[in-house]
């Protein structure tokens with residue numbers, strides 16, 4: 001969190017909010033989002049498309065495959081810094097938006113919104129957990145369904161900077 005805030009606040013140069021024009025130089029921010037999409041793809045299994053035979057691609061398991069990722073369960077955004085692996089469907093070890101002709105057409109919009117939102121949330125607030133809890137206490141169990149999300153809601157305290 002500290003590293004992300006340092007980058008965002010440095011790039012903001014004292015401005016009150018982050019705009020889309022600031023995003024392209026925020027490499028650590030992009031790495032954090034890529035890492036989150038690797039471990040927690042919102043659509044865990046891609047949509048089955050084939051005729052007669054059903055092939056289901058498990059993007060969730062691919063993102064945690066130890067033959068592709070060292071220490072796959074760990075949150076290490078740095079592994080995406082200076083790393084060509086992207087989520088645009090050319091690197092099959094990271095396919096949160098699918099791949100090929102039916103790749104998600106909302107990918108660019110989704111990433112712009114994700115980056116802008118996260119950048120502004122960490123720019124304007126310092127974040128803590130209630131009752132002195134630390135990030136190790138967070139229960140990251142996921143609900144399984146067509147889309148996945150945290151089983152228990154995330155409760156965090158936003159402290160305006």
Ligand code: HEM
Nearest residue numbers: 042043046047096097098099102103104105106107109110
């Ligand atoms: C983080 C956000 C998002 C994720 C992770 C995501 C992921 C996906 C995935 C995995 C697929 C299936 C691709 C495949 O089967 O190969 C898909 C399809 C699709 N997505 Fe997204 N999506 C996101 C946001 C959006 C947004 C913002 C829009 C629209 C504005 C959108 C519109 C669509 C549509 C229309 C399809 C169906 C495409 C087709 O069947 O040809 N998605 N998305």
